[in-house]
Amino acid sequence: MKRLHPLWLGEACCDKSVVSPGVGDGVRIHIPILGYLIVADSGRRILVDTGIHRSHIEDPDRTWRGTDFAAALRPVMRLEDSVDHRLAVLGLRGSDVTDVINTHLHFDHAGNNDAFPNATFYVQRSHYEAAVDNPSFPNQYWRLEGLNYHLLDGETDLGDGISVFPTPGHTPGHQSVLVRLDSGQNVILCGDAIYEEDNVRHDAWGGHADPSQARRSALGLIERARGLKATVLYGHDAEQWKTVIQSAGWYQ
Numbered sequence: 366m367k368r369l370h371p372l373w374l375g376e377a378c379c380d381k382s383v384v385s386p387g388v389g390d391g392v393r394i395h396i397p398i399l400g401y402l403i404v405a406d407s408g409r410r411i412l413v414d415t416g417i418h419r420s421h422i423e424d425p426d427r428t429w430r431g432t433d434f435a436a437a438l439r440p441v442m443r444l445e446d447s448v449d450h451r452l453a454v455l456g457l458r459g460s461d462v463t464d465v466i467n468t469h470l471h472f473d474h475a476g477n478n479d480a481f482p483n484a485t486f487y488v489q490r491s492h493y494e495a496a497v498d499n500p501s502f503p504n505q506y507w508r509l510e511g512l513n514y515h516l517l518d519g520e521t522d523l524g525d526g527i528s529v530f531p532t533p534g535h536t537p538g539h540q541s542v543l544v545r546l547d548s549g550q551n552v553i554l555c556g557d558a559i560y561e562e563d564n565v566r567h568d569a570w571g572g573h574a575d576p577s578q579a580r581r582s583a584l585g586l587i588e589r590a591r592g593l594k595a596t597v598l599y600g601h602d603a604e605q606w607k608t609v610i611q612s613a614g615w616y617q
């Protein structure tokens with residue numbers, strides 16, 4: 366029985382306007398940093414996003430010190446928030462992970478790519494090319510000798526009931542993930558295609574690189590979810606997370 370485990374990988378402290386401009390601007394909030402582990406019957410252990418690099422537990426400003434971004438978004442991580450700790454609780458080590466899907470290569474989604482030396486990494490080609498040598502996507506966390514990237518061109522079936530589809534706008538070539546569970550339940554992992562419910566409720570897409578493209582992608586994702594009766598898990602929604610942990614803590 367395939368299982369999908371949402372993983373809490375810490376928080377970031379930011380102004381509400383970072384995620385939902387025009388909705389509660391000026392309020393400091395904590396947003397969750399999330400990843401997901403899918404354990405498939407085939408033996409594959411597939412991780413979706415890897416969180417913020419574990420060194421930020423000791424040094425929250427490690428990545429953005431001295432830049433405007435340092436005040437805009439500050440990591441808040443405890444020891445137990447590191448992805449290797451979350452996997453250890455599930456009985457796994459980094460070397461056990463066979464596949465990593467990065468929705469995109471921002472530092473809060475690809476920060477621990479170095480911890481998965483045996484994995485094949487799946488990223489949209491257009492995204493990878495936009496991220497190379499681009500300081501918005503700190504290359505030190507993902508562009509590493511020995512990591513095996515498999516670049517994708519559009520919607521792709523990755524097997525075991527898992528597929529990815531492009532949702533650009535947050536970044537070029539951003540992708541979201543559809544997981545078809547054995548129970549018949551479908552789950553869509555948005556990544557940052559939709560940060561939180563307020564984006565949908567208030568039609569607020571100004572927090573993305575290309576807001577009108579982000580809006581189109583988000584509406585397309587919601588349409589797809591409706592057709593598949595899929596549960597939609599947002600990228601950084603603190604309120605939604607409470608409902609996730611109130612459930613069993615996993616989906617199957």
Ligand SMILES: [Zn+2]
Nearest residue numbers: 471473557600
């Ligand atoms: Zn993010």
